[in-house]
Amino acid sequence: MTLASQIKHAAADALKHLYPEVATDISMIGVNQTKPEFSGDYTIVLFPFLKLLKQKPDVIGKLLGDYLVAKTELFTSYEIVSGFLNLTVKDAWWVNFLLNHFTDTHYGERNKTDRRVMIEYSSPNTNKPLHFGHMRNIFLGAAMAEILKANGNQVVKANLINDRGIHICKSMIAWMKYGNGATPEKAGIKGDHLVGDYYVKFNDEYKQEIAQLVARGMDEKKAEKESSIMRDAQDLLVKWEAGDTEVRKLWEMMNGWVYLGFDESYKRLGISFDKVYHESETYLLGKKIVEEGLRKKVLFKKEDGSVWVDLKEDGLDEKLLLRGDGTSVYMTQDLGTAKLKYDEFKLNQSVYVIADEQNYHIQVLKLIMKKLGEPCADGIYHLSYGMVELPTGRMKSREGTVVDADDMVSEMINLSREQTEQSGKTEGFSQEELTKLYDTIGMGALKFYLLRVDPKKKMIFDPKESIDLHGYTATFIQYAHARICSILRKEKVSLTPDCTKFQSFVQTTELLPLEKKIMLALEEYPVILSESASEFNPSSICNYSFQLAQMFNTFYDAHSISKAESEEKKQLRLMIIVMTASILRHAMNLMGIKLPEKM
RNA sequence: GGCCCGGUAGCUCAGCUGGAUAGAGCACCAGCCUUCUAAGCUGGGGGUCAUUGGUUCGAAUCCAAUCCGGGUCACCA
Structure with missing residues (x-):
């Protein structure tokens, strides 16, 4: 307690x-x-x-x-x-607390339970590379997975790849028309970027064609329908659904390029999944649920054969679940996937990390599942986060106005290299160690930047301003940690001393305000950890970590550890900084951020 | 228009189960490196917590209305 x-x-x-x-x-x-x-x-x-x-x-x-x-x-x-x-x-209470916990590298964690939680995040479309907004999603999902684990949950990290649909057909059409057989190898770029370029190309051509049609006097709505390139894409989707071998082959090839690109990006971001779903494999499952719902008379059919659910008594509207031609819509496949997840993993909770523009969609999904009497309904939780916007407004892949994820990572690593070199802190590192350090600092700054804000708030990111490495940043926390490590190295104290060490410590002099202040913060960590889980909010851990690091820095300036007033004070302070470093490491590991021992 | 979310320092954000003089970071100004890593520390200026009303010992926090910004309400995903 x-x-x-x-x-x-x-x-x-x-x-x-x-x-x-x-x-x-x-x-x-x-x-x-x-x-x-x-x-x-x-x-x-x-x-x-x-x-x-x-x-x-x-x-x-x-x-x-x-x-x-x-x-x-x-x-x-x-x-x-x-x-x-x-x-x-009483000072004795604090000292006792410290002696009991300072070597506990799992301090704040809760015991494992049987509670099973799936957290779905990333869930990309295969027609374009990942951008800055996706990174917020990915880091949020990955951090929440670790936070939930630390709070005793059994967590399955899932990725649902949106690998079919009209958007993919657009990239395919553009590639066929303008690609001249280009491949990632020949073009020398990552597969996801190559496919994304054709997606942009499609939209450019589409817009041009509409402009031409409108110039000839057609009204815009009609032009959008008459556009030949759009018709081509729609034809392609029909062929795909019919299982046309040529189309499927092209689709597989281009998706294959994208997957290789994604894998590379995920690896660089330090992200992994336990289970990957593909929409092309799950989109038919929802139809069964819909048929079942029709039998139970929870759903109804209109004259044209389309299937609907009536949500009026819940204050919502009617919602389409199956088109007149029997093909499925977005909601249909989500119904199927929701049930599939539940049946496969016997989940207590199924978390969807999805942007807040889909609040309504998930609300409806949950409601329909409830009406259908599916047991998975209650476990559906939407971790809704605000979009990352540019100063000029929303990022649009179609128009190519996005901050690319791969570019952003490279920039951050470059920035950390420049700043390290500038401050002349490269001495004593091998080239290999430096490469690793730049990665640690750059990626840390990036992750922290996206996780330190309350998820539900939208963020504005100005690409002209680089992400800072001073102040409220991961770098600040990393630096405090490196300082602690440096002291411990000199004092020949392990980062994780064995628990018998310091047990003979006896406190005779009063605790100083700053000593107590840090201990107060250390004691609070378990509360922060459990609240961030129940509120699905990693930012509180970022906040806490920054404050703890700040307290250490203040302490470091005010009081010496190695040259403390007495042996007793030195021992006490060593225990305090061992535990401080340990908690900082624990907290940042949850965010996927590494803390270097030297920087 | 209905529903949902947001509005706190020049900028980016904490604080919101009601509690003491509203906090950080960036930027700006002034100090601090023969002493454990200055990517740091100390101090300063900067606020009508969108507005109005209510609830009460006490409101940035709760309630109501209004204003501003965003999202959403597709046989798109």
């Missing part, structure tokens, strides 16, 4: 003893960290009790404070300041 909740319970017990005739409730007790301008560690707010206990805050505070100091082993003293009871925790 955390210290804050121990205090809460102690206070609840105290109130029961002091006011046995009044029914006090633990939920009334607010325990916060004491503001730095007052003395004390934790504060109990007294105002909520005034009415109930019919006494002044000073009276209640004195009774409560006296009781807590006398009857618990937690506190040395208290102070009442205008309705706030500030409690000072």
Whole structure:
């Protein structure tokens, strides 16, 4: 149990003893960290009790404070300041806490349970390379997977590849018309980029054709339908659905190029999946569910043969589930995949990392599953995140106005190299070590940049401004960690000392405010970790890590560790920094960010 | 128009289960390297927490209305 909740319970017990005739409730007790301008560690707010206990805050505070100091082993003293009871925790408690946990490299984690969670993320289309927005999705998914694991869940990381549909046919048509048999090898570029270029090419040609038709006096709507290149793409989709061997062969070849490109990008980003679904393999499954729904009369058929669900009583509209010609729509395949995931892995929860523009879609998906009586319905959770936009507005692959993921990674690694060289910190590293270091710093900065913001908020990224390596960044945390490692190296203390070391430590001198401040933060980590899981928000861990690193840096400047005032202080501080480094490593590992021992 | 999300310092964001004088980073100004890594530290200026009303001992936080921005409401995915 955390210290804050121990205090809460102690206070609840105290109130029961002091006011046995009044029914006090633990939920009334607010325990916060004491503001730095007052003395004390934790504060109990007294105002909520005034009415109930019919006494002044000073009276209640004195009774409560006296009781807590006398009857618990937690506190040395208290102070009442205008309705706030500030409690000072015994130094011995902190020292004991430190001795018990400073070598625990899994501090804050919860025990494994049987709870099974799938988290689906990335889920790319195979007609274009990954861009900056996809990276937010990917890092969010990967970080949440690790955070959920650390909180005891069994996690399956899944990727659903959107490998069929009209958008892929567009790239194929453009390649056939203008490609002259180009391949990634011949062109010397990654397959996903090559295919993406033809997707852009298609749209350029499409727009031109429409412009020409409109110039000849056709209205725009009609022109969009009459466009020959669009018709070609639609014909291609029909052939694909019919299983035309030539079309399937081309489709397989071009998708193959894209997969190789994706694999390379994923590898560079340090991302992996336990299970990969392809929409081409799952899109038919939904039809069965729809037929079942028709039998159960949950769904209905219109005259033209199309199948619908009526969501009016839920405040929504009618939603199409199957076209008149019997082909499936986006929702159809999602119904199928949702059930497939559930049946295959017996999930308690199925998390979808998808941009907030699809809030409505997922809401409807969940609702339909519920109406159909599918048990997977309750477990569906949409981790909805805001889009990454450019200062000029949304990124559009079609128009080629995107920040490319591969380019961004290269730029970040370059930037970290430049800054390292500039500050003359390359000494003592081999070329190989430097390459690794630049990757660690560059990728760390990139991941942190995208994870430090609350997922549900949209972000604006200006490509003209490079991502900073100072201030609220991964670099800052990495630097603090490297500093700690440097001290430990010199003191010949392992990053993960064996737990018997320091056990003979005895504390005789009072803890300094800065020492206690860091310990307070260390103690809080488990709460941060579990909240970030329940709220599906990695940014709170970024925030916490930055603050902890900042506290260390302040401490580092104010007090020496190697040359502490006494051997006792040195031992204490070594334990503090061992645990600080350990938590920073743990927290950043969840984000997929590595912390170097030297930089 | 209906529904959903957002609006906090010049910029990017924390804080939101109501609590003490609203916090960081960037940028700007002034200091700090013969002493454990200055990718750092200390201090300073900078705020009508979109607006108005309500709830109460107390509101950035809860409620209502309004304004602004975005998303969505396809036989696209």
